[in-house]
Amino acid sequence: MRDYIIRRILVVIPLLFAISLLSFFIMQLSPGSYLDDLRMNPDISEELIRKMEADFGLDQNIFIQYFSWLKEILQGNLGESFTYRIPVAQIIGSRLFNTLLLSAAAMLISWGIAIPIGIYSAVHRYSFLDNIFSVFSFIGLSIPNFFFALLLLFSIVRFDIPLPINGMTSIMYDYMSPMEKVIDILKHLLVPAVVLGTAGTASLMRQMRGQMLDVINKDYIRTARAKGLKEKKVIYKHAFRNAINPMITIFGFQLSSLFSGAALTEIVTGWPGLGRMMLTAVRSKDLYLAMAGMMMGSLMLIIGNLAADILLALNDSRIKYQ
C-alpha cells in the first residue's frame, strides 16, 4: 500500500508539469491578452500599452515566459497578478477559507441527504415516497443553480424572511461577539450552501439508488437473507458496503471542487469565494492568477483521486494495490 501511494505521488509530478504546460499555452495562444481591455480605453496610449507589455514580460517569446514562470513556481512563488499588482498567493489566500467553507457545507448537505434517500428509494422501490423523491431529483437535476439561487433570494425578499441575501457577513459583523459571528456566517451560508448542496443531491441520489438496486438483487444478498440475518444488517453491512464503491470514486472527483468554487452561485449570492475571481482572471487573462487557480484545481483533482483510491481499498478488502 505504501509503495503504491509513493508511486502515485511520483506520477503526479510529470502530470502536473504536463497540465501546466497545456494550460499555459492554451491561455497564451487563445486570442487576446490582459492588455486588450486597456486598448479599448481612449485615454490609454499605444505607448503605455507597449510599456506595460514589456513590464509584464508579455512581449517575450512564449517559451521564455513559460520557463520563467515555471522557475518561479518551483521556488514557491506564484507570481504577481496583472490586475491587482500584488502577489497571487495573497489574493488567493484571502478567499480560500470562504470557498472551503461553502464547498464543505454544500458537500455535507448533498451527501447527507443523497445517501439515506438513495438507500431508502432502492429498498422501497416504486413505493410512493420513492416516486416523490424521483420527481424531486429530476426537478433538481434540471434547474440551473443560478436560477435556483435567484428563486430563493427572490422568495426571501418577497416573503420578508429574516435571512441575508448577499455576502458572507453582515454589516455589524465587526461589533459582534464570537458566538454571534458564527451564527451570522451560518445564516449567510444557508442560501448558497443549500443551492450548491441540492444541486449535487439529485444526481448522487440517483447514483446511490441505482447502485443499491444492482446489489440488492445479487445472489449473496439472497444468501444473507436466507441465513436469517436482520434486514437492517443485510442492507447496511452487505448491500451498502458493496454499493458504495463507485460513490467513493465520485467523492474523490468532488474533492477537487472544494477549492475551485462555484462561480455562478457565488456571483448570485455574493459569496466572496474563489470561483468568481478565477472566472474573471481567466476571462481578463490575468495570466498568473488564472494559472495558480488552474494548478490548484488540478492538484486537488489528483489528490482527490488518490484519496478515493485509498478509501476504496479501506472499504473493500478485495481491492489490493501492488
Place this chain on the structure above:
Amino acid sequence: MTKKIITILILILILFIFNISAAAELKDPWISEKEQGQHGGTLITTLLGDPKTFNTIIAKETSSSTITDGYIFEGLVTRNGVTTEYEPELAKSWDISEDGRKYTFYLREGVQWSDGKEFKADDVIFTFDVIKDENIPTSSRDVLKVNGEFPVYKKIDKYTVQFTLPESFAPFLNNMTAPIIPKHKLNEAWEKGEFNNSWGINTDPAEIVGTGPFKLVDYKNGERVVMEKNNYYWRQDPNGKTLPYINRWIRVIAESQETESLLFEKGQTHYLSVRGIDYRRIKAESENNNFSVVDAGPTFSTNFLVFNMNPRNPNLEDEPYKYEWFTNLNFRRAIAHAFDKETMINQALAGQGTKQWSPISIANKVYLNEGVKRYPYNLEKAREELEKGGFKWNENGELLDANNNKVEFTMVTNAGNNVRESLVNIIASELRELGIKVNSTPIEFNKMVNQLSSEWNFDSILIGLTGGVEPHQGTNVWMSNGHLHMWNPVQEEPATEWEKRIDELFVKGSQTVDLEKRKEYYNEFQEIVAEKLPVIYTVTPNSLYAVRDSLKNTEVTAYGGVLWNIHELYLEN
C-alpha cells in the same frame, strides 16, 4: 513628586502647543448653500465589483476609481455634477495667462490630509512627479502631454503651483481633475521604485490617506468597503461645522445587478441604479414605498456600428469588393436609414433610452450639437440611397453590387452584452428587408478587440465607448492617426478630405481656450461625422435611479449620479 508633576505638566503643554502648530487653520473653507442637514448616520450603497487597487494613479478599472476618486482623493479642480462646469476643489482659484500657456493654481490654505498632516504645494508637485515618471503605468501622463511634451510645473510658494505648457492647450484644465496623492505617505515607496506595488488591496486602510470627504477604514475582500467621515475635511455646512453629514459609508459588494436590486428592494441600501428592464417593476413599487425613481436623462455611453474602411484589411485579397461597399457613402447612409431606433429603445433598453445622432454623448450639455444630420428610419429612403450607390436587386430580392456580388457581411459584437446583442439582431433583421444578408456573431471581448485594433479583418462591429464632457478625450478615436480610429486606424496621412478636416478641428479645438470658439470647432466636427457616417450611432440608455426618501439634499444627474455631492447629502432620522 512635585518635580514629576511639573515635568508631566510641561510635557502636556509642549504636546498641546505642538498639536496646535501642526493643525493648520483652514483659511478657505467651502460652505454649503444647501439646507442645513443632520449630522451622523450610516449610508449604505452597493458596488458591482471589488476594487483592484487603492492606488488611484495606476488604477485602470472603474471598480477601483469609483472607490477612491472624489471620495478619498480630490483634484485641484472638479466639474460640477449638474452644470458639468469647472469648479474649484483643492485649488481655491486659478489664473490662465493671456497666451493660454501659463496656469497658476492657488491652493486652499490649511486643508489637511485625513491623518491631520497639512496639504501643501509639495503634494501637488509630488503627484505630478509621479505621473511624469516613465516607470509608472498611468494613463494620466499621456493625456497631460501637449504635443508630446509634459508641461513644466513648479512650486511658487507653499500654496501656489504653476504649470507652463509648450503651447496653448484648452483641455489642460480637464486634466487638473486628476487626484492629488500625499507626499508624506508615498514618497519613500516612489524613491525606492516600489510605487506600483504600493497601496494594493492588502494595504492597512489607515495608511491610505487623502483629502476627500471620506477615509477608508475597512475592506473585506468580496464583501464590503467601509469608509468613515474625514474629520479634517475642508467643506462646511451652513453652520460652519465640518462636512460631510454622513458619518459612516458602507459600500456592499453585490457582484450582480440582480442582487443589487434585491438589496435595495429589501430596504437595505439607500439608492439603486435601475436597469431598463427593472424600471416598470421598481417604479410600481415606489408608489407605496419610501423611495422615488428619478430619470436623469441619457448617459454618456454610446453604442454604434462601425464598418471596416481599412485598405489594409487582410481579407480584401479574397473579397476586394467589400472595401468598395463600406467606403461607399450611399451604402452607409442606407444602413443608417435602416436603423429602427424606436424598436431598439423598446426592445434593447425596455423603453428607457434616447436616440443618438451625434458623436458627442447626448448627456454632454456643453458641446452637443443637436442640429446634425439625422437619418430617420425609412426603408424606402434606404433603397433610394442604395440605388444611388450603384446597388441593385436580383429576382430573389437579394442586394447585388455593380459587379453582381451578393451583399453579405458579418456583424460582430462582444458576447455577454445583452443590449448590444439585441441591437445587432434588430439591425440584422432590418437589413434583411433590404436584401442584405448579415451574419451576426457575438464573440469574446478579447477577440473583438484584436480584430479591431491589430488584425483589422472584420466587416462591421457593433461596439460602444463612454464619453466625457471634454471632446478632446476622443482624439484617439477621431484623429486619423489614433489607434482607436476604428474604421481605418493609425493612418500616416488622413485618407480622406473630411478626416483631414476633423484632424484640423481637433488640433484647433485643443489650442483655443475660448469656449465659444471651441464649440464652433466641435460643432463642425459633429456635423462632418453625421454627414460622412464613419460610425453609425444607435441608442443610449437613460440613467435611472431609485433613491430612498430619507436621503436628503440629492440632485441626481447623468453626469454625477446620486453621489456627486456626497458631502452635502444627509440622512433624515
